[in-house]
Amino acid sequence: MLGLRHLPLKYRLPLIHGGLGVLARLKSGGWTKADDVTLRRGDFIVSGFFTETTGIAQGGRLSAQGLKAAGYDIVEHDLRPAFKKLFSKNLFHGMPLPGRGGVWYIHANAPEVLVALLAHDPKSWANRYRIAYWAWETPKAPADWVFAADYLHEIWVPSLFVRDALAATFNAALRADLISRLRVMPHPVPVPPSVRHDSARQRFDLSDTICEVLSLFDTKSSAARKNPWGVLDAWCQAFPQSSDTARLTLKVSDLSGDPATAQRLLAITADRYDIRLMSERLSERDMEAFTGAFDVLISLHRSEGFGLSLAEAMAAGVAVIATGWSGNVDFMTTENARLVSSTLIPVDDSEGGYAHLRRDPAQVWADPNLAEAASDIRDLTYSPALRQRFAHNAVQAIRALHVPWQREALVELPFNTGL
Structure with missing residues (x-):
């Protein structure tokens, strides 16, 4: 065994x-x-x-x-x-x-x-x-x-x-x-007190003068499903050159067991000072503070059973951009988030835990529209008021889950x- x-x-x-x-x-x-x-x-x-x-x-x-x-x-x-x-x-x-x-x-x-x-x-x-x-x-x-x-x-x-x-x-x-x-x-999902996490921003080296954007990725949850590559592609479409007004942090839980993914991520981020890769392990409490310190969270997932990290970000008053398909649409609407449209494609996870599903035509997941996601990234980067409106509505949606x-x-x- x-x-x-x-x-x-x-x-x-x-x-x-x-x-x-x-x-x-x-x-x-x-x-x-x-x-x-x-x-x-x-x-x-x-x-x-x-x-x-x-x-x-x-x-x-x-x-x-x-x-x-x-x-x-x-x-x-x-x-x-x-x-x-x-x-x-x-x-x-x-x-x-x-x-x-x-x-x-x-x-x-x-x-x-x-x-x-x-x-x-x-x-x-x-x-x-x-x-x-x-x-x-x-x-x-x-x-x-x-x-x-x-x-x-x-x-x-x-x-x-x-x-x-x-x-x-x-x-x-x-x-x-x-x-x-x-x-x-x-x-x-608990809704934390409505306070700005200034100390957390300082601790995690986040700037108050730019829009800080977070994307979360767990190597144990299938790179194909979580689709960090889609987030990176959309970011580079939004900002063809490194941006001075926004920065993307890709938080990866553990890269030690997936050297191929690590190499690919490092190659993409090497020439962009507006993209950083973070793999520091955080406690549950620190992770809550970390997520809540950002202005925007983006997930271009292909599928989610629920989308716990999305709900936790919304509970903390973070504006969210996410694929508008699967479990997260139970609590995400156009009033509380930017939902990215998608087309359904066959499940393709040749090296991961969903590899066996390719034989079943009923098994599909989302291919998010990256051009639309890029536009959403720019909109939220340049409009603090839009971020604030989404954040307010998001907190109310998460309260309803209780x-x-x-x-x-x-x-x-x-x-x-x-x-």
Whole structure:
């Protein structure tokens, strides 16, 4: 198993997920499907990757915060030990899940849900109401996710786009009965106090005399999907020569594992003093301050299940330019952001985690209009008033994401029968 780490992502993920599916089917004889559960009232366990810095980890923290803010007494449970258990010699002696009965909420996608089910003693979760929080970034979710869905009473998703992606997969598997388990629950992104981050601008070497623009890129999230090349091309169309009125910061989470991408980015930015590449690792709190210190955030993504970084920037009062397709359009409109038009093209991620989707004609994503994006960059650079209007409206849109997480909404949901 350790050797898998050295395989390209396009080979590694199918092998890991395929292996999990086989193992889960071997062990599932002792598992209780959601339809067969006799609920026992008890504790509210929320499982996630609470100490990590990935998007799914941040989503788990937001879910936990949202539930606590609504008055639920939850027990936070770290999922990472389940992965260590999976590769141990004692896999077939499952760990006990904290508490007894109640609700088990797992903020992780289907493959990680299988790890959680495999690693924990099925007797310790047999009588619990089970919810998982899933996200996906293309019009059809993976077919092998259907198996995990049978063991869940509900599947919460961050957007209508993800809901439709899962519904398409359930329909294709002739399991339309599972669609009723889907519930759209957008991430309850917090809105920080409305203050200008002067100290953060100084710390991160941002100027008050130019428009500072940010683009975020995680090498683990597929360069093809995040499309930093589109942002760079649009920037160079907006400013054919290095600009003295605007600067683009491309924040990359980790380039160490992707030398080809690093080399390509360095080559593009080498001759432009208005483009800088930043790969410093930041804590969650520092990242919030960093994002909020910019004037504009731009994302020319090909697809987003939700667009958490976009929502977080909007919550901080940052004007946003983004591709007007996929999960982010649930909370982004022409009143609170610049939405870049696009055409749909076949998914092409030859070296990444979506490589296997090229064989399915239903799997498409966006090709954003770079000339339009360049015009948007210039408009926001030269109009502080436009940036301010978008920022004001954006904050209101993010506040609306909290409505499904308010106490009066949550208490009406069926999971409360387990508490």
